[in-house]
Amino acid sequence: MFKELMKNVEEKNPLTHCITNYVTVNDCANILLAAKASPIMADDIEEVEEIVSIYQALVINIGTLNSRTVKSMIVAGKRANKLNIPVILDPVGIGASKLRRKSIDEILKEVEFSVIRGNISEIKALHNGFTNTKGVDASNNDEIKEENIEKIIELAKNLSKKTKSIISISGKIDVIASENKAYLCRNGNSIMPLITGTGCMLSSLIGAYIGANPNNILESTLNANVLMGISGELAYEKMIKNNAGTMSFRNYLIDEVYKMNYEKIKEFSKIESK
Amino acid sequence: MFKELMKNVEEKNPLTHCITNYVTVNDCANILLAAKASPIMADDIEEVEEIVSIYQALVINIGTLNSRTVKSMIVAGKRANKLNIPVILDPVGIGASKLRRKSIDEILKEVEFSVIRGNISEIKALHNGFTNTKGVDASNNDEIKEENIEKIIELAKNLSKKTKSIISISGKIDVIASENKAYLCRNGNSIMPLITGTGCMLSSLIGAYIGANPNNILESTLNANVLMGISGELAYEKMIKNNAGTMSFRNYLIDEVYKMNYEKIKEFSKIESK
């Protein structure tokens, strides 16, 4: 299935509008370009409606949110919904502050998302908000392992039902789920959390993939996860070979996205359907 | 002519004040340092007048403009004009929104620019604003080719006349024009648009070059174009040799600016006077 999805990205060069944080914005722009998508980063409330309307996808990332940008996110998201442009939400650090919780609640009330992507802590925090569960799970539970994978799949499907969004959870095993179907992706490398922005970059890539493939949101999201994971594996090999460190890893990661093709995806992907 | 211009940059280490976007700001600072200029990125309206007055050049880039920063751009630009400090405008994505169009119109009403630099779409959008031409050219015309180069030179000279600015158009062939004279620069590599910020970085470099050579704006602008183009060629060679990708290319590009010298400029420059 990936052959067609990747071809669409490469040929359509999907215009991807990101309202995102200032920490990883440069990496997000560069990974989008490396994947042959075309990014614009614009967050002023006076222009986001107009810009999103000529774009193929909208990425909303609350990594360094403030009151000014939250308003822009809502306005752009509603406009995208009206025009059937897919929107992805990255609820960065939703558990870290009431402001983030409140902003996400506001955004979710106004905007429908094709995809929500986060790490397991973020997705749990989001899920708990919906189920009125209080308290935060012990942090040692906040890891995706073979032993708890079935529970996490259930949580993802449940959240997908509630939000009408594809849920993409990043971790040692990635879980990508709709209400009824889930995929696992075992690609990636444990060094990835040691650079900033792997999550943000993946969300941007998913934006490009769903922008070019709006009728196949689940598999497009999976494809972006696989692409990111394999790029991480190849980048890690190069880092070790070059006796390099994490910053070189970041560069190699984006290099590998640029050099990716369907043959490598086919050869290296480790996916499972649930 | 480049020998003297480059020497001035290296010896004067021109202080270059950038009011710029948060996507590529780090690359702009690093390329300025690589070229032996000294950058400051400051955009608060309470300090920009004071800062620009001790600087040698001002770079205004609207890549992620908002109402707060547009005001700072105007205030800083007017102050620079009063002090005869050269100012360069990069009208990033001027065609993408009414806000950008409106902001640029406002800025151009208040500030005189020594140089305006953009890609051909941006320069055409700017030109059309002046001539009241409606409609946007078909995108396949928005490329600088040998076949349409004469028309683009005419457009550049015409816009230069209207704005009293040197016009620097970036593309497969760069066009650098005053009202009466134009230079073509055929340096560069087609991979350059596959990283974010090559345009922003070039605008910053032009800032440093005109800051160190305020009496020779046209040739300084050309020099920065040649420097960027050759650096792109050398960086691409290294990327291929190292089996790397676009993010490594970005790093090599700035590396090559750091390693540049007059001898390489003399050997590799492909310029033509029109």
Added chain:
Amino acid sequence: MFKELMKNVEEKNPLTHCITNYVTVNDCANILLAAKASPIMADDIEEVEEIVSIYQALVINIGTLNSRTVKSMIVAGKRANKLNIPVILDPVGIGASKLRRKSIDEILKEVEFSVIRGNISEIKALHNGFTNTKGVDASNNDEIKEENIEKIIELAKNLSKKTKSIISISGKIDVIASENKAYLCRNGNSIMPLITGTGCMLSSLIGAYIGANPNNILESTLNANVLMGISGELAYEKMIKNNAGTMSFRNYLIDEVYKMNYEKIKEFSKIESK
């Protein structure tokens, strides 16, 4: 002494909250991760108090300050003081504008800092503010050399007494001083000022080190200086070996922080106690 300090950082993974500038924010996040700390960059006034209260250290950097973020700095800093969370100040470019001077004065009135780190010009500007000395020293005096090192140590101790902060001055020779004791660190490489953000990155690293070692602020600050200096030396060697330039140097620098260990610190550190 460094063995224990480094172990604490590696094992505690200190959560480091940065309110910092948008130029070097990505490098700061990546160097913190490379040192095994855990960064969050958050500056909205509605969330900074809440965030800092779950963090181990707060880094305040005025590189691209504006009125919105200065308020957040004060609110977060006061909260950190109340909770005995160490706070470090990086008064970037304090001499460049009245706004910076005024903002720093305001911040220093409200917030107590465990550490203040800057280059010699910044520290002198800060010191002069306290002593009502007018005029700025000639710039050729603004360098730390063997000939003027005793004077600078005195200045640092004096400023430490006035601010009740450890003073960390970066230059050819780093000076790290309390009221009564000073360390010199002769590690580092003269290429470091040719990339943007070495100062900001060091301030972030100090944040992580004092966050993990709140009872040993002076030696933790020294440790971060030594770590940065040695990483710079090793990165420069690699840059020369690879015939690379400044942008690769930036990447290697963070790589070396990631690859650092106590044995290298012991072998390469050049410190002197005064």
